[in-house]
Amino acid sequence: MADMQNTQSEYRLEMTGISKSFGIVSVLKDVNLRVKHGEIHALLGENGAGKSTLMKILSGVHQRDTGRVLLNGEEIHPKNTHEGRVMGISVVYQELSLINDLSVAENIYLHKLGASKFWMNWKEITKDAQELINSLGFDIDASATVRNLSIVQKQVVEIAKAISEDTKVLVLDEPTTVFDPTDTQKLFDNLFKLRERGISIIYISHHLEEIFKIADTVTVLKDGVDTGSMPVSETDADAVIRLMIGRELKDMFPPRDIRVGDEAIFEVKGLTAKNTLVHNVSFSVKPGEVLGIAGLGGSGRTETAKLIFGADKKKSGSIFLNGKEIQTKSPADAVKQEIGLVCEDRKEEGVFLPLSIRKNISVTNFKSISNRFGFINVEKEYAKVQELIEKLNIKTPNSGVPVENLSGGNQQKVALAKWLSIDSKVIIIDEPTRGVDVGAKVEIYNLINEVAKRGVGVVVISSDMPEIMGIADRILVMYKGTIYGELPKEKFSEENILRYAIGKPLKN
Amino acid sequence: MALTLKQQLSSPGGVLKFLIKYNTIFIFLLLVLFSAIISDVFFTSVNLSNLLKQVSGIGIISIGMLIVILTGGIDLSVGSMVALLAVTFAILVNIFALPLAILITIAIGFGLGSVSGYLVAYQKMAPFIATLALMTVARGMGFIYSKGSPVTFKTYGGLFMSDFANNSFLGIPNIAIVFFIIVILAMVMLRHNVFGRIVIAIGSNEEASRLSGIKVNKYKFLVYAISGALAAISAIIVASRTNLGSPNMGMAWELDAIAAVVIGGASLNGGRGTAINTLMGVLILGLISNILNLLNVPSYPQQVVKGGIIIFAVLLQRFENK
Secondary structure (H helix, E strand, O other), rough: OOHHHHHOEEEEEEEEEEEEEOOEEEEEEEEEEEOOOOOEEEEEOOOOOOOHHHHHHHHHHHOOOOEEEOOOOOOOOOOOOHHHHHOOOOOOOOOOOOOOOOOHHHOOOOOHHHOOOOOOOHHHHHHHHHHHHOOOOOOOOOEEEHHHHOOHHHHHHHHHHHHHOOOEEEEEEOOOOOOOOHHHHHHHHHHHHHHHOOOOOEEEEEOOHHHHHOOOOOEEEEEEEEEEEEEEOOOOHHHHHHHOOOOOOHHOOOOOOOOOOOOOOOEEEEEOOOOOOOOOEEEEEEOOOEEEEEEOOOOOOOHHHHOOOOOOOOOEEEEEEOOEEEOOOOOHHHHHEEEEEEEOOOHHOOOOOOOOOHHHHHHHHHHHOOOOEEOOHHHHHHHHHHHHHHOOOOOOOOOOOEEHOOOOOHHHHHHHHHHHOOOEEEEEEOOOOOOOHHHHHHHHHHHHHHHHHHHOOOEEEEOOOHHHHHHHEEEEEEEOOOEEEEEEEHOOOOOHHHHHHOOOOOOO | OOOHHHHHHHOOOHHHHHHHHHHHHHHHHHHHHHHHHOOOOOOOOOHHHHHHHHHHHHHHHHHHHHHHHHHOOOOHHHHHOOOOOHHHHHHHHEEEEEOHHHHHHHHHHHHHHHHHHHHHHHHHHHHHHHHHHHHHHHHHHHHHHOOOOOOEEEOHHHHHHHHHHHHHEEOHHHHHHHHHHHHHHHHHHEEEHHHHHHHHHHHOHHHHHHHHOOOHHHHHHHHHHHHHHHHHHHHHHHHHHHHOOOOOOOHHHHHHHHHHHHHHHOOOOOOOOOHHHHHHHHHHHHHHHHHHHOOOOHHHHHHHHHHHHHHHHHHHHHOOOO
């Protein structure tokens, strides 16, 4: 106990020897993170490195398997986010967690509602919330309904919510993805103010530029292991990147020896959405080509895919398949034209979790396994599904297993198999390997290559930079709902992608 | 009965798993056994045939309810639809030839169901609300067209139907045969036809269905229309049994139908449920009433017992998911 008291002076937060597994997947292995009083501590790592899981353990969403968490020298064990908040740990997640139908003020003070008072004085609460937002330097009406706010304003409310009480540790997960430079600067000014108040800030970001601008210390995670912490002043971007990537990239991405056709198989011109930010998107894909679409979260990549697929409403623009204009007013239209979409949100949009692998794969392909009265030829179905299970190496005892019992990687293969069972001419894959372990990743990359080899036009949307540079022949970068720049293979670099993604021209 | 099952549940092993998996059928068999032991008249052909006649009407709408529930919806209008369509059939059979009267009644049922289907699928109205409204409308229309009193069959066609509804074929009541045919049709369509696959897919994950190119709205529309058509068949049978159509028929049947579907292990969230288990659910509910009648239990305590058994049956199904 005496030791604990001694450490109190130096570190606000100490996480030591943290391990965490989900089922057989080990996400964190013996991770250490030490954050001082009043410092901005950058937490870096690729997607899937375990940053979010570590923060969820800190805030009480997940429980650690092993290790200790000391806050001001005292061991804490928050069982849920409410407990975490009471202890002074606030997290702003990437996915916004605001309640759309409540006002800004109600959202900011939501966690306090019903805590002590029977009678809510809304006038006062709204006034407090307004002062809080104004003090952050933003102009948002505290009585406005959150639904009517822009995504930038929502992010501001989210941050205001996190610091509206006695916060000791503030975690920000990619807070600036939707911000333009002015807003980003305002946020930084606020973070500096909070740092002066002695609040410890853990800042997660992919933008190395930002890190070197604001952070005092940096810790890098790679595949669930921390590869070290150091003061920002003693390192540079190259060194940090080396720590982040670590492994040899060329091992992950199989070589591509594919002949790309001359004529575009698929082309969109001036595509503009009715209800999303997507506007004036034009590009083409050749048969055999893997086209990458990069960009920050909220730049309109997923929305573009959904627009092409007919899942969102179009305002203007046209789509061509093999030179002929086609209409995709609904996903059913798109499927009829043999366009496939592997969705970003696998569990909500990609697969039917409680249904069997067989039923999942057959869902796009009733035409070829049933007669004209709709009766399913079971033998044909089994044969077709079995062929795909083997081809995609889906690890399962049989095709009757519910998809929810499979690992993320195998679930993703099922989502992909759905579009391979019909011979799609164009397949759009949104985040092909999110939540997929490394082994299955390589298999999915191989699959993408194989599909392209058959002359399919493949569009891959990915936030994972090494991934998109590893598998794409050409990368389009989206910024604020439209394509901002295009990178041929010889210009691939994280920096180039990032520059386009934040709406800046390339350097030289 | 509850005790033996409880004892079995607390002991691990393969028998237990088997019991849990087929719990609906086991509850049914246990009830049959129980009934046979405590009542001498239970296993007489008169009683069994009565039992089947009693459940057929509700049974048919339960199948419609199952299909709607599989998509994640609910149809509260079926009971009132039975009343309206029974009155409609009684009026029509006194005017038109029997086959025409049957066809028009079923078409009207399909049409009324389509109204719910349209509101749910294309106007995005909550199924509970849309069909609640239809429930009130249909009951009211039943009273309007019948002027508040039962409409009796007067023609040869009507007499033919009432003969049909009260007679048996090889010892099985004709109307039960109609019910069983509908159950078998539903089984085949749900298990072996694309229709069933799609209905279950929609109930399991509507957005994923849409993004797999399924015309979700079309099928959501269709299931309510089918439910309406089945309510019409149920109405024809029920009216024929008593030789008249009354606006008081089918009172609260929608609730019995939901109970039957749920006892049959279907999930109200959609995506899970089978026709055979719904048949079991219908028979279980029928059995409970039947045995309580045989024991001369008055109707109010009957309701209490029925409710208790529904809770018990559904609690049992929790084990199934583990």
